[in-house]
Amino acid sequence: QVQLVESGGGLVQPGGSLRLSCAASGNIFSIYVMGWYRQAPGKQRELVAAITSSSVTNYQDSVKGRFTVSRDNANHTVYLQMNSLKPEDTAVYYCNADGVNYSDYDGVSKRALDVWGQGTLVTVSS
Numbered sequence: 001q002v003q004l005v006e007s008g009g010g011l012v013q014p015g016g017s018l019r020l021s022c023a024a025s026g027n028i029f030s031i032y033v034m035g036w037y038r039q040a041p042g043k044q045r046e047l048v049a050a051i052t053s054s055s056v057t058n059y060q061d062s063v064k065g066r067f068t069v070s071r072d073n074a075n076h077t078v079y080l081q082m083n084s085l086k087p088e089d090t091a092v093y094y095c096n097a098d099g100v101n102y103s104d105y106d107g108v109s110k111r112a113l114d115v116w117g118q119g120t121l122v123t124v125s126s
Helices: none
Strands: 003-007 010-012 018-025 028-039 046-052 057-059 067-072 077-082 091-103 109-112 120-124
Touching (some): 003 091, 018 028, 018 120, 028 067, 028 077, 046 067, 046 077, 057 067
Parallel strands (some): 010 120
Antiparallel strands (some): 003 018, 028 046, 028 091, 046 057, 067 077, 091 109, 091 120
C-alpha cells in the first residue's frame, strides 16, 4: 500500500510564509508526478503546483512567484514553500501522487494512480 502524509499547515498572518511537506510511504520504486491541490470552503479542489520526477513544474497562475514546489526523489517527498501568503490562500491543502510504482506485501510490482493525502489546513488571517 502507498500512503501520503502531509505536515506543515497552520495559522499565519497575511504576508507570512509556511512550508508544507508530504512524504510517501510504502515500498516505492518511483513516483512520476507529485503535487499539491487545495480546497477552500464552498469551492472545488484545484491544482496549486505539481512537479514531475524530472523536475518539470506547473503552477496555478495565482501562486506563481509566491509558491515553490520541490521534491526529494530519493525519499519520495514533495514540498511546497508558500511565501507572501494572502487570505485567499486559506484552504485545506492536499498532497497528490500519480504514477506510483511500488511493491505490495506479496512482492508483486504495481502502479498506483491518483493517491491522496489526508489534507492539512492552512489559514491566512490577521
